[in-house]
Amino acid sequence: MVTCLNDALFPDAAKAVVRLLHRLGVDVEFPEGQTCCGQPMVNTGYVEEAVPVVRNFVDAFAGYDAVVTPSGSCAGCVRHQHAIVGRRSGDVALQERIAETSPRVYELSEFLVDVLGVEDVGASFPHTVTYHPTCHSLRLLGVGDRPTRLLSQVRGLRLRELPQASECCGFGGTFAVKNADTSVAMGSDKARHVRESGAEVLVAGDSSCLMHIGGLLGRQRSGVRVMHLAEVLAST
Amino acid sequence: MTSTFVGMPAFPEAARTALGDSQLRANLAHATSTIRAKRARVVGEVDDWEQLRLAGAAVKDDVLLHLDEHLVRLEEALTANGAVVHWARDAEEACAVVAEVARSHGVDEVVKVKSMATAEIELNEHLEALGIAAWETDLAELIVQLGEDLPSHILVPAIHRNRAEIRQIFTDRMAAAGRPAPDDLTDEPARLAEAARLHLREKFLRAKVGVSGANFAVADSGTLVVVESEGNGRMCLTLPEVLVSVVGIEKVLPTWSDLEVFLQLLPRSSTGERMNPYTSTWAGVQPGDGPQEVHVVLLDNGRTRALADEVGRQALRCIRCSACLNVCPVYERTGGHSYGSVYPGPIGAILNPLLRGVGTDEQTDSLPYASSLCGACYEVCPVRIDIPSVLVDLRAQVVDAPRGGIPKPEAVALQAAAAAFSSAARMSLAEKVSGFAGRLLGWQLGRRGRTSLRRIPGPGAGWTDARDAPLPAAESFRSWWKRTGGRDA
Ligand code: SF4
Numbered sequence: 035m036v037t038c039l040n041d042a043l044f045p046d047a048a049k050a051v052v053r054l055l056h057r058l059g060v061d062v063e064f065p066e067g068q069t070c071c072g073q074p075m076v077n078t079g080y081v082e083e084a085v086p087v088v089r090n091f092v093d094a095f096a097g098y099d100a101v102v103t104p105s106g107s108c109a110g111c112v113r114h115q116h117a118i119v120g121r122r123s124g125d126v127a128l129q130e131r132i133a134e135t136s137p138r139v140y141e142l143s144e145f146l147v148d149v150l151g152v153e154d155v156g157a158s159f160p161h162t163v164t165y166h167p168t169c170h171s172l173r174l175l176g177v178g179d180r181p182t183r184l185l186s187q188v189r190g191l192r193l194r195e196l197p198q199a200s201e202c203c204g205f206g207g208t209f210a211v212k213n214a215d216t217s218v219a220m221g222s223d224k225a226r227h228v229r230e231s232g233a234e235v236l237v238a239g240d241s242s243c244l245m246h247i248g249g250l251l252g253r254q255r256s257g258v259r260v261m262h263l264a265e266v267l268a269s270t
Numbered sequence: 271m272t273s274t275f276v277g278m279p280a281f282p283e284a285a286r287t288a289l290g291d292s293q294l295r296a297n298l299a300h301a302t303s304t305i306r307a308k309r310a311r312v313v314g315e316v317d318d319w320e321q322l323r324l325a326g327a328a329v330k331d332d333v334l335l336h337l338d339e340h341l342v343r344l345e346e347a348l349t350a351n352g353a354v355v356h357w358a359r360d361a362e363e364a365c366a367v368v369a370e371v372a373r374s375h376g377v378d379e380v381v382k383v384k385s386m387a388t389a390e391i392e393l394n395e396h397l398e399a400l401g402i403a404a405w406e407t408d409l410a411e412l413i414v415q416l417g418e419d420l421p422s423h424i425l426v427p428a429i430h431r432n433r434a435e436i437r438q439i440f441t442d443r444m445a446a447a448g449r450p451a452p453d454d455l456t457d458e459p460a461r462l463a464e465a466a467r468l469h470l471r472e473k474f475l476r477a478k479v480g481v482s483g484a485n486f487a488v489a490d491s492g493t494l495v496v497v498e499s500e501g502n503g504r505m506c507l508t509l510p511e512v513l514v515s516v517v518g519i520e521k522v523l524p525t526w527s528d529l530e531v532f533l534q535l536l537p538r539s540s541t542g543e544r545m546n547p548y549t550s551t552w553a554g555v556q557p558g559d560g561p562q563e564v565h566v567v568l569l570d571n572g573r574t575r576a577l578a579d580e581v582g583r584q585a586l587r588c589i590r591c592s593a594c595l596n597v598c599p600v601y602e603r604t605g606g607h608s609y610g611s612v613y614p615g616p617i618g619a620i621l622n623p624l625l626r627g628v629g630t631d632e633q634t635d636s637l638p639y640a641s642s643l644c645g646a647c648y649e650v651c652p653v654r655i656d657i658p659s660v661l662v663d664l665r666a667q668v669v670d671a672p673r674g675g676i677p678k679p680e681a682v683a684l685q686a687a688a689a690a691f692s693s694a695a696r697m698s699l700a701e702k703v704s705g706f707a708g709r710l711l712g713w714q715l716g717r718r719g720r721t722s723l724r725r726i727p728g729p730g731a732g733w734t735d736a737r738d739a740p741l742p743a744a745e746s747f748r749s750w751w752k753r754t755g756g757r758d759a
């Protein structure tokens with residue numbers, strides 16, 4: 035599950051997942067019927083509109099052992115919100131298919147650590163890095179320290195602590211536009227903490243948050259790059 | 271109904287004003303980070319904190335499930351203890367009861383224990399209109415009252431004020447309300463507290479009628495409970511001859527032993543203390559000891575409406591600890607006034623729409639969107655209110671309320687997105703168009719090779735006012751996969 039955002043805007047993050055999983059011997063498929071998890075609709079209140087999107091999701095991903103996605107937020111939506119959309123549809127068959135698909139959806143670090151049982155993915159990335167735990171990975175999925183365990187095994191990588199790491203960056207989907215001022219105020223503080231960490235690269239498991247923080251770091255001409263966790267783990 | 275602070279705009283506009291106030295942001299950042307650290311320390315000491323949270327939620331859920339029975343038992347026990355029980359459907363009825371009690375004793379002033387229920391029904395304003403002064407006796411409430419200000423936090427209503435501002439308010443305003451502030455008042459906390467103590471003492475000793483809320487109302491023994499820190503509550507609950515308590519119907523607890531759970535959860539979550547300094551309990555009238563006339567007003571004011579909301583009813587578990595405010599990154603930056611209610615922050619963003627009803631006004635409907643859904647509130651809530659899920663459900667109610675009317679631009683955009691996302695073929699086409707548009711745009715800007723944009727026209731400007739935006743990739747992942755089958759990753 036590549037996610038709509040990565041598909042259109044950040045294909046390199048999704049390609050990195052393919053590269054990484056191939057290296058680890060996983061048979062990867064990209065079901066071409068996939069589109070979006072439906073989160074933009076659900077979180078803005080358009081649950082009715084999300085029904086066909088979720089229906090399309092279960093059609094696309096039925097029958098796989100595991101669905102891996104480079105997004106804590108999209109995995110969180112599938113595991114926590116698809117059932118809500120199913121209830122709204124009133125379609126019992128759809129509800130059953132959701133119950134069947136949702137638990138097999140994993141955020142990348144969960145899949146690597148829990149399903150494949152690896153922490154050293156054989157990557158090399160000789161840079162100073164700081165990691166932002168995105169809210170939905172941290173609090174909705176509870177990925178804990180899996181991402182930093184993976185990063186700490188990467189050759190040459192120096193991991194710097196991010197001050198007030200667990201605080202939200204302020205992206206929040208449509209919140210970033212509906213409450214743009216508040217979103218930017220939160221993101222500016224996050225960007226300041228990133229600069230304070232002294233890292234050259236900010237890493238996170240969600241392209242959406244990276245787009246927001248990266249957009250601010252870019253505007254501030256900070257010189258700090260943003261990269262998806264998958265891209266770092268795929269580097270050799 | 272819970273009224274909105276008069277003339278308050280919807281959240282995004284109110285927040286914009288607040289964000290421009292750098293003093294406010296500094297005050298809030300300092301205060302919330304201090305209290306967050308205190309809470310984290312004392313919660314960390316309790317090994318069975320998660321079990322306590324589960325127990326708190328379970329007791330409250332049982333209360334809500336059998337609310338009718340518990341309330342009748344509470345009324346019977348209170349009446350047997352000599353209290354007079356009144357039922358109030360809304361703010362107006364509740365205020366009328368308090369006013370009638372005050373009038374029957376011919377008083378023109380009452381002293382008040384800090385209480386969210388009386389703030390919610392705007393009791394002070396109501397009494398003032400009838401010529402009865404309601405004196406707040408909690409330090410922070412006093413600061414807000416003297417400053418003719420609005421509360422911005424549940425526990426610390428003057429959190430937006432710093433010491434220098436408080437000294438100024440005391441110096442300027444105390445004289446008009448009673449004993450003036452000392453001439454040589456400084457902004458040392460001890461001196462400010464001393465000035466408040468002297469000012470309030472006169473009022474405690476003089477007042478015939480006290481007004482309070484209650485943190486808990488125990489049904490089996492007919493006992494009300496007030497948890498506080500300053501001792502002003504104890505004064506108001508014991509010195510006056512007459513006591514009126516306005517209590518939300520969700521405050522009932524079945525048994526005395528249920529208190530055990532909440533007296534552990536509440537102080538650690540709210541002030542970050544192991545135990546609060548003063549816990550007062552009273553069961554009706556005790557002859558010769560304390561108020562000899564005791565009234566209890568059981569307040570609905572939208573609570574039964576909230577109870578009818580399948581997802582939202584969990585908000586009625588709330589014990590008003592403020593932990594969710596203190597961890598909220600939105601609250602920390604916008605302050606409490608932006609929410610336009612005595613209930614600000616994450617709990618306010620769900621409780622106000624639940625009490626008032628979605629679709630009432632634009633301000634109320636803007637509140638469920640005043641969150642990035644980061645989940646920090648849910649993580650700390652001592653009664654495990656899943657605030658993010660309630661927010662999302664309320665957003666759906668906001669969207670559903672006017673269905674069939676003229677769709678907003680946002681609805682058109684999200685419906686178009688949903689149509690594109692319901693089939694891969696349509697999405698692929700949309701991406702090709704945007705990828706082409708992106709390339710064209712990049713080329714037009716003479717910035718070939720750049721991957722970000724400084725300015726998007728139209729609705730996207732909200733993004734690029736402060737952030738660069740990425741250009742759509744020249745080749746989507748989908749097209750790349752089609753071309754390569756994933757082989758040259
Ligand atoms: S919602 Fe929970 S955390 Fe917030 S004030 Fe109520 S009890 Fe406290």
